[in-house]
Amino acid sequence: MAEAVSAAIRRAGNPGRSGHVLSIRSARDLFSARERLARLFGCEDSSRFVFTGNATEALNQAVKGVLRPGDHVVATSVEHNSVMRPLRRMEEGGVRVTIVPAGPDGVVDARDMVAAFRKGTRMVVMVHASNVSGALQPVGAVAAAARRQGILTLVDAAQTAGSVPIDIPSLSVDLLAAPGHKGLLGPQGTGFLYVREGVPIIPLTEGGTGSRSESDRQPEFFPDALESGTPNSVGIAGLSVSLAWILRKGVESIRRKEVALVSELLDGISGIHGVRFFGPPDPSARVSPVSFVVEGMDPSEVGWRLEKGAGILVRAGLHCSPNGHRTLGTFPTGTVRVSPGPFTTRKEVARFLTALRKIRNLPS
Ligand SMILES: Cc1ncc(COP(=O)(O)O)c(C=O)c1O
Helix, strand or coil: CHHHHHHHCCCCCCCCCCCHHHHHHHHHHHHHHHHHHHHCCCCCHHHEEEECCCHHHHHHHHHHHHHCCEEEEEECCCHHHHHHHHHHHHCCCCEEEEEEECCCCCCCCCHHHHCCCCCCCEEEEEEEEEEEEECCCCCHHHHHHHHHHHHHHHHEECCCCCCCCCCHHHCCEEEEEEEECEEECCCCCCEEEEEECCCCCCCCCCCCCCCCCCCCCCCCCCCHCCCCCCCHHHHHHHHHHHHHHHHHHHHHHHHHHHHHHHHHHHHHHHHHCCCCECCCCCHHHHHCCEEEEEECHHHHHHHHHHHHEEECCCCCCCCCCCCHHHHHHCCCCEEEEECCCCCCCHHHHHHHHHHHHHHHHCCC
């Protein structure tokens, strides 16, 4: 991926802006990345995948581009701030917001989500898996019920894209956002929003698209309708290579590996007195981020000790999801979060558990 970015930056042409060789090469990179996204998520029409700078930009586009004053929206109590903050902004402009509480394991009940639908509900927003508890949410059941009632479903797949198989058409999802730099293994500064054909959405940014330049009106066809200005073609060239790797490897096989590592991690943590993890204990009901606390120690101190003592890098605190922590009862100090990925080994998980025992002054 890094080599692809490096090669692309040395020949960076502006895609779709010219007929010269560098511009065409760059446009090809974008096209191949888009095609690979479509294959990965089971879609035929790759033009419905709009590149963004990250998941936050994609979620803002979806929320602010669809909701209008008077609309009602339903979301879970475990949404990331990249959903909650745009929703709160829209609330100030007359959008009504219902937040459905998740259970103590961080999982929301599909029946509670559906029960919150009412006249005027325009959209349901759900994180596919919480970045705090790791809990997978019943997106399929909620989206199917929403579709039957003519309600749009927006899924925040930041923690699942590339690590949990997702078939967009069979999930009945209308909008799906993800970053390129997490499970899709791409560089930072990349992300995308999938928009189902027929979903009315207004662009947050308008401008040059390289197409229909004779008109001073934004094109309505995709992806140009939502892609204005010079894209991060260099980053997307890297993302394209990562997507090719994921497609070769298969998301199912990545998922199997992560579930096995998470299982070892949870078993190991459960055996350390004074350390407690959050979220579902069943590894198949969750994704790889595992949140935990060490009794009597601030999460940031645990993080510092893991780095200094064992060179293990974790994230401590609230993970941009205060509501997720309120749901788990870990607000305001938060948790420590460790996340095995497709390149993590069993040996590394064992090394992490040894470091954790050391922090608890237990023999390794
Ligand atoms: C669940 C969830 N949603 C959204 C985001 C925002 O992603 P990005 O930083 O790419 O905007 C994150 C990032 O941590 C996340 O975990």
